[in-house]
Amino acid sequence: MPGHLHSLLCVGLFCLSLCRAEYTHPRLPRALKPLSYNLKIVSHLHGPKKFTFEGEVHIQMVTRFETDNVTLHAGNITIHESQNKLIALDGNDTAFELDGTGEVPELQYYMLFLTAKLVPDVVYELRLAFSGDIIEGGDGYYWNKYQDRENDTRYLTATQFQPTLARDVFPCFDEPQLKANFTITLGHDKAYHSLSNMPVKQITPHPELHKYVWTEFQESVPMPTYLVAFSVNDFDHTTTVKSDSGFEFRSWARHDRNSTTLRAMVYGNVIGFKVLQILEKLFGINYALPKMDQMAVPNYAGAMEHWGLVTYQESRIFSTAETTVSERHAIAEMVAHEMAHQWFGNLVTAKWWSDVWLNEGFASYIGCYALQELMPAHEPCEHTIVASLNTIFSTDANNNSRSFARSVMDGEEISATFDEFSYGKGGIVLRMLHHFLGTDTFKAGMRDYLQRFAYGNAGRKDLWAAFTRVAEENKNLPDNFSVATIMNTWTRQPGYPLINVTRNYNDGTANVTQQRFLQDQQEDTRQDCWWIPLSFTTSKRLDFMDTVPRHWFQCPSESDSVKDTNTDSDVLNIPLQISDKQWAIFNLRISGLYKVNYDRHNWELIVDTLNSEHYNKIHALNRGQLLDDSLNLAWVGYIGYDVALPLVKYLRRELEYSPWLMAMSNLQKLTHIMRRTVHYPSFRGLAQLITTPIYKHLGGLKDKKGLMLKQKMLKTQLVAWACANRVDRCIKDAIDLFLRWRSVNDPEKHNPIPLDMRSTVYCTAIAEGDEINWYFLWRRYSSPTDHHSRGMLLSALACTQRPWVALKFLDFIMRPNGVMPDEDVSAAVEAMTNQDVGFHIAKAYLMERFAGKLPKSRKTIINFTHLLIAVTRNIHTKSEAQSLAILIRNHMPEIQSEELVYKLRQAVSSMVGNVKWRARNAKKAASVLRKVMRLQEAEEGIRVDKYGG
Numbered sequence: 001m002p003g004h005l006h007s008l009l010c011v012g013l014f015c016l017s018l019c020r021a022e023y024t025h026p027r028l029p030r031a032l033k034p035l036s037y038n039l040k041i042v043s044h045l046h047g048p049k050k051f052t053f054e055g056e057v058h059i060q061m062v063t064r065f066e067t068d069n070v071t072l073h074a075g076n077i078t079i080h081e082s083q084n085k086l087i088a089l090d091g092n093d094t095a096f097e098l099d100g101t102g103e104v105p106e107l108q109y110y111m112l113f114l115t116a117k118l119v120p121d122v123v124y125e126l127r128l129a130f131s132g133d134i135i136e137g138g139d140g141y142y143w144n145k146y147q148d149r150e151n152d153t154r155y156l157t158a159t160q161f162q163p164t165l166a167r168d169v170f171p172c173f174d175e176p177q178l179k180a181n182f183t184i185t186l187g188h189d190k191a192y193h194s195l196s197n198m199p200v201k202q203i204t205p206h207p208e209l210h211k212y213v214w215t216e217f218q219e220s221v222p223m224p225t226y227l228v229a230f231s232v233n234d235f236d237h238t239t240t241v242k243s244d245s246g247f248e249f250r251s252w253a254r255h256d257r258n259s260t261t262l263r264a265m266v267y268g269n270v271i272g273f274k275v276l277q278i279l280e281k282l283f284g285i286n287y288a289l290p291k292m293d294q295m296a297v298p299n300y301a302g303a304m305e306h307w308g309l310v311t312y313q314e315s316r317i318f319s320t321a322e323t324t325v326s327e328r329h330a331i332a333e334m335v336a337h338e339m340a341h342q343w344f345g346n347l348v349t350a351k352w353w354s355d356v357w358l359n360e361g362f363a364s365y366i367g368c369y370a371l372q373e374l375m376p377a378h379e380p381c382e383h384t385i386v387a388s389l390n391t392i393f394s395t396d397a398n399n400n401s402r403s404f405a406r407s408v409m410d411g412e413e414i415s416a417t418f419d420e421f422s423y424g425k426g427g428i429v430l431r432m433l434h435h436f437l438g439t440d441t442f443k444a445g446m447r448d449y450l451q452r453f454a455y456g457n458a459g460r461k462d463l464w465a466a467f468t469r470v471a472e473e474n475k476n477l478p479d480n481f482s483v484a485t486i487m488n489t490w491t492r493q494p495g496y497p498l499i500n501v502t503r504n505y506n507d508g509t510a511n512v513t514q515q516r517f518l519q520d521q522q523e524d525t526r527q528d529c530w531w532i533p534l535s536f537t538t539s540k541r542l543d544f545m546d547t548v549p550r551h552w553f554q555c556p557s558e559s560d561s562v563k564d565t566n567t568d569s570d571v572l573n574i575p576l577q578i579s580d581k582q583w584a585i586f587n588l589r590i591s592g593l594y595k596v597n598y599d600r601h602n603w604e605l606i607v608d609t610l611n612s613e614h615y616n617k618i619h620a621l622n623r624g625q626l627l628d629d630s631l632n633l634a635w636v637g638y639i640g641y642d643v644a645l646p647l648v649k650y651l652r653r654e655l656e657y658s659p660w661l662m663a664m665s666n667l668q669k670l671t672h673i674m675r676r677t678v679h680y681p682s683f684r685g686l687a688q689l690i691t692t693p694i695y696k697h698l699g700g701l702k703d704k705k706g707l708m709l710k711q712k713m714l715k716t717q718l719v720a721w722a723c724a725n726r727v728d729r730c731i732k733d734a735i736d737l738f739l740r741w742r743s744v745n746d747p748e749k750h751n752p753i754p755l756d757m758r759s760t761v762y763c764t765a766i767a768e769g770d771e772i773n774w775y776f777l778w779r780r781y782s783s784p785t786d787h788h789s790r791g792m793l794l795s796a797l798a799c800t801q802r803p804w805v806a807l808k809f810l811d812f813i814m815r816p817n818g819v820m821p822d823e824d825v826s827a828a829v830e831a832m833t834n835q836d837v838g839f840h841i842a843k844a845y846l847m848e849r850f851a852g853k854l855p856k857s858r859k860t861i862i863n864f865t866h867l868l869i870a871v872t873r874n875i876h877t878k879s880e881a882q883s884l885a886i887l888i889r890n891h892m893p894e895i896q897s898e899e900l901v902y903k904l905r906q907a908v909s910s911m912v913g914n915v916k917w918r919a920r921n922a923k924k925a926a927s928v929l930r931k932v933m934r935l936q937e938a939e940e941g942i943r944v945d946k947y948g949g
């Protein structure tokens, strides 16, 4: 960022009018710093001014250096310029003379020009009056409606400003580092009440507007504009609870005479209240505001951490008797995430949007940490971490992946930073930091950072400095190591490393090298390097708990200060002190974001142990890592399937969550390809061999008592994989269960299928059962039920194997005037292309319907792109890839959303990988599979030839 933004305007006399319009830097000039906003907004939900607002704002600001203009943001609002006023708060309240205004529409700047200069260190007050529309939907200042039990329509308004929509509601300095105190006063019909970040100070009648009141809120602590929140509604709230530290907590939901909505908020309410208190203890800093309101908003997408008024998508926060175990866990995760933001994001705010990952990464990791404290017996964090590792290991190995701490300026670039990398990878690299510093230092570093920057802003440098300070004090890092140097290699470049461990069996050491791990290694020409914390154990030590690194892989340094390393070459030599009959395993409990390859002998030693009764001497997380690493390394050709598949075979003993979760996504990728080859029966043989024991252990499709949370979550996913591979009685049981449901009197009310099994049972019954099943489910979808089951029903309907039904269904999903939410469209086409018939139907549909130019309708283009992405991901043959490439090339320019273009590029990358894999490996893998299965049969003395040739 160039430093002299203030010198933007006129230097000469003649260029006054020209120069005025020329401030085109995407960041505001730094001459003025806002101190406080006094914001009054009247909202109209009824009458002639329906869905409009008008307001005024008094902004007190201090001059940092001389300026002859005030430049701030104003977006989609009308400013009533005749009321513009600037006053010097110099004791006399002298009004300043204004000399016209200007705009820079593309940057949404509003400029007031002055006849004289503002002097440094004086406080001025800018008064502006404005008005605008309340928008239908979920962005900016929006309105929504809902039907109550009497079928009356009721209205509400709420705000969602992150990242840059506050300017669409009131003129403001709309950048995250320009924090100020807000005093908000809302005018509205007295039939409603209103909520904001702070508690209500007083309610008074509106002097001019009949039946209106003014609700004035207490002044806030300093906060950025994107956290400002308010809502006018007629919601009900849960009983207010008060913490020992003094804050009040309650949750709000739309009015319902029978309080069904409030009951649905209870789970999120309990989690939120408890997590907030756990975090107070963890950080040693009390929650900063006197109250916290959580609000469930109908027809709103996502969740937002507004300070003191967290908003949630109603369907994602409501927990009812119909909520599955996974959905309930997702609620806990989401609420804990938003509570963690009250410190990371709200109390200390990232200076700029390029460090969004600081807010999001911490909220994700610390949210999960707090849940672990709340329900330790269930190990809720393990699920979050393994799921996140699974995603990041896969997406970040894509040649198109991007670094999450990258420079961004405005508009879509800012929105695009809220991606899976900021949330998922952000959390994972912070977990790595936690592991290599140890818990005490990690906690002390967070406290130091939060205390030092409370109510202010910070960047990643400040964070790393805090951790370096504490690590030096506690002697957690070798001398001269800096957390910044280490972490920059993880945050500022895309991807993650693979380390190659080659043992020297003569002298008991190992040589370690690093490289970026990519799904398509050939394309990589960069010289990436990571500072890698190396932890390891051996079959002699068997200590998987000590994750403090015994060695560091260092990168060549830019300065000489960090040069005194134990190696200055690309190879690190590490003494292992074991014999050639003992194995070594690196990256304990996957504490680091890296994959590990070994020489063949070490792999074989590991495979032997896993396939013995002593398999659980290796920690479950590392068993998961070995599965994920070996399958990925075999995928790109670094090791053979003659190592990876015998390793996979050990899963027949495996009953733990993490290894199965890591294994399933990799095996599913193989299934999709193998299913369309002649080799599938051998593959299915292995799938059945390894899955049957755990499937039975978890009780198949029936409810089983006494399962832990993570076992229940594993079961949900495992049954889908089991039925897809025709394990045990999975398909028969699924169809039986479905038929029982079909035969009950009132299927809307009575469903005998266990809640967590429904998505698998539905899909299996649709794919394998008769056509009546499809129409039965279609009727359920067409009648109004809650959102949870609607998405599930839609994805299940896509499982049909009947071409004519698939085509009819696809037509329905793709309707240009359809009102189906984008995420449902995406899930349904995804489900469809995962099916054999569905894939071919969807591909033909794409090629036929979209051969020419796309219609202009936004919805058509979005639906088309979702379908294109889903089909592309499932292409495995060269000829299919070629015809699709033409379609993609022709339509790429028509896809407006950068996000969707990015996803499409990722899908293309997967397609290229799939095509290459199938050509190179399908036969080889099949031959190994047959060998593995024959050996197994010989062991068990069963018939040999059932998997064919």
Ligand SMILES: [Zn+2]
Pocket (backbone or CB within 6 Å): 305, 337, 341, 359, 360, 363
């Ligand atoms: Zn967040």
